[in-house]
Each structure stands twice: as structure tokens, then as C-alpha cells.
Amino acid sequence: MPMRDTARGTPAIAVEGLHKRFGATHALRGLDLTVPVGTVCGLLGPNGAGKTTAVRVLATLVAPDAGHARVAGFDVVREADAVRRRIGLAGQHAAVEEGITGRDNLYLLGRLHHLGSAAARRRADELLERFDLAEAAHRLVRTYSGGMRRRLDLVASLITQPPVLFLDEPTTGLDPRSRGDIWDTVRELAATGTTVLLTTQYLDEADRLADDIAVMDRGQVIASGPPERLKASIGIRVEVAVRDAAHLGTAAGVLARLTGGEPAADPVARRLGVVTAPGRTVSLPHLVRELDAAGVVALDASLRPPSLDDVFLALTGDGAAARTATTSGEAVR
Ligand code: ATP
Numbered sequence: 001m002p003m004r005d006t007a008r009g010t011p012a013i014a015v016e017g018l019h020k021r022f023g024a025t026h027a028l029r030g031l032d033l034t035v036p037v038g039t040v041c042g043l044l045g046p047n048g049a050g051k052t053t054a055v056r057v058l059a060t061l062v063a064p065d066a067g068h069a070r071v072a073g074f075d076v077v078r079e080a081d082a083v084r085r086r087i088g089l090a091g092q093h094a095a096v097e098e099g100i101t102g103r104d105n106l107y108l109l110g111r112l113h114h115l116g117s118a119a120a121r122r123r124a125d126e127l128l129e130r131f132d133l134a135e136a137a138h139r140l141v142r143t144y145s146g147g148m149r150r151r152l153d154l155v156a157s158l159i160t161q162p163p164v165l166f167l168d169e170p171t172t173g174l175d176p177r178s179r180g181d182i183w184d185t186v187r188e189l190a191a192t193g194t195t196v197l198l199t200t201q202y203l204d205e206a207d208r209l210a211d212d213i214a215v216m217d218r219g220q221v222i223a224s225g226p227p228e229r230l231k232a233s234i235g236i237r238v239e240v241a242v243r244d245a246a247h248l249g250t251a252a253g254v255l256a257r258l259t260g261g262e263p264a265a266d267p268v269a270r271r272l273g274v275v276t277a278p279g280r281t282v283s284l285p286h287l288v289r290e291l292d293a294a295g296v297v298a299l300d301a302s303l304r305p306p307s308l309d310d311v312f313l314a315l316t317g318d319g320a321a322a323r324t325a326t327t328s329g330e331a332v333r
Contacts (some may be wrong), residue, residue, distance in 0.1 A: 010073050012037045012164050012195035013058060018067035020053050020219075028064070029219035035212070037163075040186065040196040042206030042227075044311075045216035051199035054216070055166045058197065059089050072164050088157030091168035095153055096141050102152050103128060103137040109159045127155045131185050147178025154185055158194075160302040165189065167198040171205060183208055203311060207231070215311060223315050234314040235261065235276035236307045238287065241300040242270050251296045258282050258290060270299075275310050 013035035020028040027050045035041040043051050056062045058071055060080040069076045072086040103124050110120030128137045133155065136148060144152065149192050150170060158163060159293055167186065171179040186209050190196055200206050206213045206226045214224040223230060238259055242251050248265050255263040258276030276282055284303055293300045306314070 001134055010037070011035055011070075013038075013041070013069070013071055013197060015054075015058070015069045016067055018054070018057060018069055020050075020057060020062065021065055021259065027219055028067075029214075031067070031216055032221055033195055033224075033255065035195060037195055038190075038193045039211040040190045040209050041199060042210030043197060043199045043216055044201070044203060044206045045199075045205045046201060046224045049216040050219040051216055052168055054221075055089070055168045055197065059087055059166050060084055060095060062100075076176070076288045081203045086163050086164040088152075088160065088165040089168070090154040090157040090165070090170060092212070096149055096156060101138050102141055102148075105141060105152060105266065106156060106159060109156050113160050115159075123159060124324055127158060131155045131188070132181075145178065147174050147181055150174065150178065151181060151185055153238055154182065158189070162194070164195045164197070167196060169199050169201065172201065179205070203305065203307060207305065213314060217315070225312075230311075231305055233278050234311055235259075235278055236282065236303050237273060237275050237306050238282055239271060239273045239300075239302050239304075239311055240273070240287070240291065240298050243297040243299050245270050250294050251291060251298070254287075254290050254294050254296065258287060275306055275314065 001229045011034045013033060013215065015033040018031040019026070019278050019282055020026045031054055033041070033054070043054065045051050051061070057064050058069055058076060059233045060076050063077055071083045074082040074086070077085050097108075100108075106124035106127055107120050110123050111117070115123060131151060133152060134146070136144060141149060141152065154167065154170060155220050170186070171182050174182065175321065180298055185207070186196060190209075198206070198209060210227060212224060213227050213230050215230070216222070223233075225233075238255060240255065242248060245267055248267060248270065252263045252265055253272050255261075255272055259274050259282055260280050261274040263272045263274035282303065284301060288298060288301055291301070
């Protein structure tokens, strides 16, 4: 079990008014964040929002210019050593040794962290087994896929059984299957009571893993809460493809009436999209019946959670910030 030396009721992560500048860039502008012990917090935001900087401050890798942050009950500036002993960090770039096996990577890390030889071996085997890497344990890391390296890196951050784990965009650039494997690993970790702060550009990732989501933009948290509440506060994206471009206007009228939103039309693709007003429920059969009644032939109709762009549009009225994060298409799913 992870170390539980955090006093009952004290959050695992408590951040108040953090500021950090890099020259002219104001990366953090008064960041506030509270993560209760044993929960997974998804820090969601587009490129440049300040997610990595927040994690680096919390992991004691850079000092803030102003504000306070406590991790596992200790101040990240005044008690940096105590914080370091209680955290794990894994990120976008797997920091594992290529020329040795997965098992040796974990064994050596264990030794580095002052485990005895037998204990280091035991811990390595236990982690490889638990996180489904046993089969690859004796292969050189050089032969691992990107997803396996990332998982080994994640597992390596658990050698010391830290009560608080930072995962900085753990699945960016991975294929869907590897993303799924990482998600399983994070879920497994969370089930053991580890507090996880996970940064991501993917709403679906935060949605699947996090107890709470904090949406960051330009160095601040602009909205936070459980995923369901956050999404409900934004609405559901409704999309319709019509057979005839001439029907777009009529279809837009139906969509506006049902959703309480303003549909945007793409005449070339003959598609319409709109996010429902908060709290408004729309069912697919009802939508299709209403389109039918209005004489619109729909080729396709779908309801899905809002994309990151939708979230940003709803929260800031400015989707441009999110657009940088959604260049891969996958990011908006
Ligand atoms: P990404 O999703 O791209 O990782 P992010 O939300 O993690 O983005 P940060 O990496 O924290 O964002 O960057 C926030 C801002 O601070 C950006 O404008 C970035 O260019 C800038 N920045 C971060 N680190 C440094 C640094 N060491 N020197 C100069 N500028 C920096």
C-alpha cells in the first residue's frame, strides 16, 4: 500500500494562487487546485495552458514566483525534500534505459532508491506482474513499443510506492490500444488509494479516469468538478447530416428548437452541429422524428459528449485556445 502519512482531511494536493513566469510568458496566473487524498484529478487544457508547468512546480522541479502549494501535506518550496520522497512522476517522454531489460530498469531504480538487492528484485517482479509487463520483462527496452515504454515508465514511478503520482500527458501520441492499456494501469493505481494528478489534452481521457476535472486555460483553472457535472453544465453535442443542402435551414430550425442552442451549418458537408443548452436533454429518436415531421431526410444523426473545443467555447466563448489542442482529430473525440 502507498504511504499514507497525510493527515486525515488534508488534501493530497493543495494549490493557492500559484504564479510562474518564464521571461515574458506568464505560464501560471493564480492557479488554485485541491485534490483530495485517494482521488484522480484530470488537469485538462490545450497546448500552453500551463499544465506541465503546474506539474513541474508540484513535483519541486521549478520554483513558483508567487503562491503556495502543498503536496502530501508538505510545502513544495520549503519542504521540497519531503515532497520528493512522496511523489512519483511519469510523463510524455518515457525516461527508461533502452539498452537493458524492463526488469533490470525496475531493479536498478529500486537499488537507486535504497532497496536491498532481494527487495528490489521482488518489487520489480511484483510491479511487472501486476501491470501486465511480465512477458516483456526479459526483453531489452529497445524492442518495446512506444506504449510499452510509457507503461514501464509509469510503473517505474511506483517503485517507491508514492502516495501522490503525477502523470503528465501519459497517452499523448499513443495509438488507441496503448492509450487503453495506460488507462487500465491508472485505474488499477487509483484503486490502491494512490492520489493521481493527470494532465491531458483529451476530454475523453479525463472523463474516463478522473473523479474531478479541472479545466485550465492561460495559467488558470476556469472550471472544475466531476466530469458528469462539468459536461452537464455544458450540454451534449448534437450532429445531423442531411441528404439535401436545401434542407439545412429547416433542419437548423428543428435543432435550435430542440436543443436551445444555435446550430452551425457546414453546407459543403451538408452537416449541422450544435451543443445543447445546459440541462437540456434530447433523445435521438425524438430528434429523428422531429426532422422527419419537418420533411428533412437525415442521413446521420448523433449525440455525443462535448469536445474540448465545445468545452472551451462554452467556458470562455473562445474556441481558438482549444483549436491548437485538436489538430489530431483524435483529441476531440
Ligand atoms: P502542452 O500541452 O503543450 O504540454 P501545457 O499546458 O503543459 O502545454 P506548459 O508547458 O506549462 O503548458 O507551458 C505554458 C507556457 O509557458 C507556454 O507558453 C510555454 O511556452 C511556456 N513555458 C513553459 N516552460 C517554459 C520554459 N522553461 N521556458 C520558457 N517558457 C516556458
